[in-house]
Amino acid sequence: MITLKNIEKVYQTKSIETVALQNVNLTVPQGEFLSIMGPSGCGKSTLLNIMGLLDVPSSGTVEIGGKLITSYKDKELAHLRNEKIGFVFQSYHLIQDLSVLDNVELPLLYRPHVSAADRRKRAQVALEKVGLSSRTGHYPSQLSGGQRQRVAIARALIGMPEIILADEPTGNLDSVMGEEIMQILLDLNRQEFTTIVMVTHDEQMAQKTERLVRFFDGQQVSDAKLYDFQKA
Amino acid sequence: MWNRKKSNFLLITEIFFSFLVLFGVMSLVIYNYLNYTKPLGYDYENVWHISLRPNSDSTAQNRLVQEQLLQRIRGFQQVEAASYSNSNVPFAFSQMGMSLSYGNAKDVQTNAFDAQDDLKDVLRLQVREGRWFGPQDDASTHKPVVINGMLKQKLFGEEDALGKLIPVDDSTHYKVVGVMDYYRAYSEYDADAPAYFSRINLQENNNHLWGSLLLRVKPGTGVAFEEKMMKELSGIAKDWTMEVATLETMRQSKVRLTLVPMIALGLVCGFLIFNVALGLFGVLWYNINKRTSEIGLRRAMGATAGQIYKQFLGEILVVTTFGLLLGCFFAGQFPLLGVFELSPEVYVTAILIAVALIYILVISCALYPSRQAAAIHPATALHEE
Ligand SMILES: Nc1ncnc2c1ncn2[C@@H]1O[C@H](COP(=O)(O)OP(=O)(O)O)[C@@H](O)[C@H]1O
Ligand SMILES: [Mg+2]
Numbered sequence: 001m002i003t004l005k006n007i008e009k010v011y012q013t014k015s016i017e018t019v020a021l022q023n024v025n026l027t028v029p030q031g032e033f034l035s036i037m038g039p040s041g042c043g044k045s046t047l048l049n050i051m052g053l054l055d056v057p058s059s060g061t062v063e064i065g066g067k068l069i070t071s072y073k074d075k076e077l078a079h080l081r082n083e084k085i086g087f088v089f090q091s092y093h094l095i096q097d098l099s100v101l102d103n104v105e106l107p108l109l110y111r112p113h114v115s116a117a118d119r120r121k122r123a124q125v126a127l128e129k130v131g132l133s134s135r136t137g138h139y140p141s142q143l144s145g146g147q148r149q150r151v152a153i154a155r156a157l158i159g160m161p162e163i164i165l166a167d168e169p170t171g172n173l174d175s176v177m178g179e180e181i182m183q184i185l186l187d188l189n190r191q192e193f194t195t196i197v198m199v200t201h202d203e204q205m206a207q208k209t210e211r212l213v214r215f216f217d218g219q220q221v222s223d224a225k226l227y228d229f230q231k232a
Numbered sequence: 233m234w235n236r237k238k239s240n241f242l243l244i245t246e247i248f249f250s251f252l253v254l255f256g257v258m259s260l261v262i263y264n265y266l267n268y269t270k271p272l273g274y275d276y277e278n279v280w281h282i283s284l285r286p287n288s289d290s291t292a293q294n295r296l297v298q299e300q301l302l303q304r305i306r307g308f309q310q311v312e313a314a315s316y317s318n319s320n321v322p323f324a325f326s327q328m329g330m331s332l333s334y335g336n337a338k339d340v341q342t343n344a345f346d347a348q349d350d351l352k353d354v355l356r357l358q359v360r361e362g363r364w365f366g367p368q369d370d371a372s373t374h375k376p377v378v379i380n381g382m383l384k385q386k387l388f389g390e391e392d393a394l395g396k397l398i399p400v401d402d403s404t405h406y407k408v409v410g411v412m413d414y415y416r417a418y419s420e421y422d423a424d425a426p427a428y429f430s431r432i433n434l435q436e437n438n439n440h441l442w443g444s445l446l447l448r449v450k451p452g453t454g455v456a457f458e459e460k461m462m463k464e465l466s467g468i469a470k471d472w473t474m475e476v477a478t479l480e481t482m483r484q485s486k487v488r489l490t491l492v493p494m495i496a497l498g499l500v501c502g503f504l505i506f507n508v509a510l511g512l513f514g515v516l517w518y519n520i521n522k523r524t525s526e527i528g529l530r531r532a533m534g535a536t537a538g539q540i541y542k543q544f545l546g547e548i549l550v551v552t553t554f555g556l557l558l559g560c561f562f563a564g565q566f567p568l569l570g571v572f573e574l575s576p577e578v579y580v581t582a583i584l585i586a587v588a589l590i591y592i593l594v595i596s597c598a599l600y601p602s603r604q605a606a607a608i609h610p611a612t613a614l615h616e617e
Pocket of ligand 2: 044045046167
């Protein structure tokens with residue numbers, strides 16, 4: 001569960017002050033698949049960064065799994081990100097110099113007491129879940145966009161996080177590959193009850209999720225319940 | 233990190249060459265330093281050197297003047313001892329060599345010196361075994377010699393040297409009467425090389441005139457006495473050319489001869505290292521900027537700022553270690569193959585110092601960029617338009 005209360009985010013650059021988020025109150029229950037839509041620059045990525053503890057709000061409070069984030073000490077935040085949150089980005093953010101397997105293992109590298117053999121095994125399992133178990137030795141440059149994003153999803157889920165934050169995960173993909181990615185996320189949400197917050201520009205994708213929140217100019221403008229996967 | 237081949241290759245090459253340069257310079261510095269710390273084998277303080285050159289061909293007359301000069305010099309109350317010598321006195325630019333053989337030791341290149349009995353007091357030479365020259369040598373059949381430790385080692389090894397006869401030509405032998413530890417005449421930075429003294433006997437009927445005279449004066453004797461003495465000597469040797477200098481001033485010009493090129497080399501080397509450091513810093517800086525998104529990603533995956541810092545520092549240390557291993561392999565050939573006949577001690581110390589300096593250099597160049605890498609804000613690093 002994620003709870004945001006009275007979130008405000010102001011970017012201060014030289015003379016200009018950009019209000020990226022204003023008066024955001026949002027609760028994402030455990031296991032929900034939420035999509036966020038809104039025009040470019042309305043603050044969606046900023047919101048995800050704050051949920052993912054990559055950025056600090058200018059004011060307001062963040063709760064992750066019922067725990068109020070009060071201390072923003074680097075070590076604690078890093079630990080929480082590692083334990084509880086998986087990230088998926090529009091441009092995949094795979095490390096070019098690492099093989100698919102090594103890329104997927106990355107989050108476990110920052111988790112204490114995981115053996116190399118264990119990392120390897122879990123990376124293989126994660127790649128199986130996204131249907132890429134045959135590509136483990138490849139490098140990102142040898143993969144298609146859809147395959148790269150599947151590697152990124154495997155990397156996001158290897159640490160069994162409670163929450164996956166996906167910022168336009170299908171933004172760089174054609175509709176067929178986008179569908180595949182969407183299906184993987186839907187399965188993940190339904191089978192593992194992983195909370196997913198997905199930013200998207202694609203109305204059709206958004207309509208497949210449980211709930212759709214729209215943003216405009218840093219503010220939440222609508223909030224619609226679409227389905228309840230748990231009941232269905 | 234293994235796949236960033238090109239940039240790593242450049243770094244490894246850069247470190248490899250910097251190491252070799254440092255190794256070379258360090259070998260030289262250490263070689264000179266180790267020589268410098270060895271005893272000279274004599275005391276040059278308060279010793280003056282007079283170079284002598286007669287301008288007439290009258291041998292009989294010149295030999296007489298030679299005798300008279302020595303008598304007069306010994307007569308001065310300020311002079312403690314005086315001895316003729318060949319012109320290869322301490323810190324001189326002229327050298328004299330002989331090739332000696334004994335048993336299995338063939339053609340040992342040896343510095344050859346000539347000394348009167350009084351030279352022992354002039355230079356305060358220390359004889360370790362046997363004795364220095366004395367009147368008892370006047371009657372000896374073989375020419376007496378006093379050798380230094382290095383020559384003893386080269387000719388006789390562990391055997392006793394005293395009384396040994398060293399063949400010089402078909403009819404002549406040198407007879408070893410004494411062994412001294414060191415005699416490094418030419419420079420404080422010279423290696424310990426084989427050397428021997430043979431005895432000058434002015435009474436012997438040969439026509440040799442000695443080019444140098446060494447004298448020890450009482451401490452505190454200065455220019456006033458020097459002028460007085462030279463005036464009197466000119467009176468005795470009217471048409472001779474004579475020049476006086478203290479061994480101390482001669483020593484200083486020898487020091488300059490060694491140190492000036494060393495300092496120049498040091499400056500060139502320093503400049504080179506400075507450039508390497510700049511280059512290294514630039515490459516690291518560039519790498520980190522190129523890898524901001526990777527840094528952001530690792531932070532998102534749970535890396536702390538400290539872990540990012542350690543990763544970047546660790547990577548450059550691994551690359552450095554590779555460059556150094558390669559360098560050590562090449563540098564290691566010097567002691568193994570005995571190039572330049574320097575002792576392995578010199579090379580090994582030079583390797584160790586060069587390794588330490590390169591690590592210090594790399595770490596100081598990497599600290600700041602790595603800290604910057606760790607300070608990159610994850611949200612900014614991942615920002616995509
Ligand atoms: N690091 C930053 N510094 C300054 N302004 C920023 C920064 N990140 C985002 N912004 C600004 O904040 C607003 C919201 O950005 P963002 O959250 O990326 O929007 P979206 O993801 O919805 O396109 C934009 O006006 C953007 O220019
Ligand atoms: Mg965005």
